[in-house]
Amino acid sequence: MNHLNDKTREIVINSSPEERIANTKKFSWIGYTQSISIFKKLDDLKNYPKVYRMPNLLLIGESNNGKTAILRKYDERNEAYVRESDLQVINPVLYVQAPPEPDEKRFYNIILDSLFAPSKTTEKIDSRQQRVLHLLKRMETKILMIDEIHHVLAGSSRKQRTFLNVIKFLSNELQIPIVCAGTKDAFNAIQTDPQLSNRFEPKILPRWTNDTEYKRLLLSFEKILPLKKESNLIENSIADNILNKSDGLIGEISKILELSCIQAIETGKERIDNQIINSIDYIPPTKRRKQILY
Ligand SMILES: Nc1ncnc2c1ncn2[C@@H]1O[C@H](COP(=O)(O)OP(=O)(O)OP(=O)(O)O)[C@@H](O)[C@H]1O
Ligand SMILES: [Mg+2]
Structure with a gap:
């Protein structure tokens, strides 16, 4: 055999x-050249020095062509751990899925939930946002990955703009690379914002x-x-x-x-x-x- x-x-x-x-x-991960090259790109981003304009990555591909599998595998390879010197939880890579609609509050909630820091429904957006920033800084998160980004960029152009501003805000405040994955609708939405479009390097996952x-x-x-x-x-x-x-x-x-x-x-x-x-x-x-x- x-x-x-x-x-x-x-x-x-x-x-x-x-x-x-x-x-x-059962799902078994198979590494292929394109996935390895994306991992390398992600490693480069993870080790990128903090600069005023952080580079971001947009992984674009058809549905069912391996985007989530790549991001999840990378997340799995960069597991959270407890730092011995001060018992602080360090989470180098955070993976979240964008909410099904462009709802800023829900988005912060998803991040807080994934950090085991849920919020009350009455908590204001500002407070959620501050807690997200605080936790990600404390956990020394080096990459924020947002999957299914086309969901939040598919709404009306006003809602699209709100979300593009959220991404811009997080990227500026945290000074960490943001990696988004989605279909080409996401690419088109990001193109509408010149500031973001030149910070997001597109990486395409083509059909086989x-x-x-x-x-x-x-x-x-x-x-x-x-x-x-x-x-x-x-x-x-x-x-x-x-x-x-x-x-x-x-x-x-x-x-x-x-x-x-x-x-x-x-x-x-x-x-x-x-x-x-x-x-x-x-x-x-x-x-x-x-x-x-x-
Ligand atoms: N590297 C891989 N090794 C083995 N199987 C894979 C791999 N990548 C993807 N697959 C298979 O393809 C399926 C679809 O992949 P995935 O969910 O990552 O697609 P996607 O691009 O995120 O799709 P969508 O845009 O619909 O979310 C997986 O459930 C898995 O069965
Ligand atoms: Mg997916």
Whole structure:
């Protein structure tokens, strides 16, 4: 079973089919070139000296193409800890999701909640804002990550402006880089504010295309899918088939492989081939849209 990594080989040898299916459904992080380059960028930002104009990053990509996975992985790698000298909690990276609407109060609340410092509904915006600043300074937070930023930048232009000002304010007061992730709507909204647009470097997470990077991704998936036989996913017709069905989105690629792997275990075939890929209960994103429209 040389097609598997050591951990997965162990699982295949020691687990029942049911356990292998449960394992297939678990999320396993796969590093790919673009994600590694974004981590490097985030490290640079984390170590950036405090200057009057801090550089920020805007991670833009289609839905289901790995933005949240990257930010969460980075957050996980920069866990909070207790500093021994003074028992202070240090939280180098804070990850939050923007509220579903551009509501400044709720936004501060989300940050406070994630710092285990909830607020009362009666607490004024100013007080929440001051506590956010105070806590982030005390925890020596070096990067504030705001995911799903398109939610708060999608409202009326007045609300958009309020939120852009909140981001600008936090960035200026804390003098830490702010990393936002969202769809291209967020990019367009930030472009409307010249001061912010030149402080936010856009980083695009493109759809996957049939190149060496994609083949490398398939190889990585093959190593962690708990199947007894080699599927050779990088074989052209299989690789093309997965890419066409997935629309080039990593979330779809991973879903197709998960369902195919389960089918391969259940049928006893123990490898993924085009016949399995074509028989799983999966509707490609493009067809899903058509189904709803008609
Ligand atoms: N590095 C990775 N390794 C393994 N699977 C991944 C990776 N990145 C993404 N995925 C898969 O793709 C799915 C979608 O990724 P993610 O939630 O990060 O997308 P997103 O770009 O944040 O989408 P949205 O804009 O809808 O929030 C994940 O649930 C996971 O199954
Ligand atoms: Mg996301």
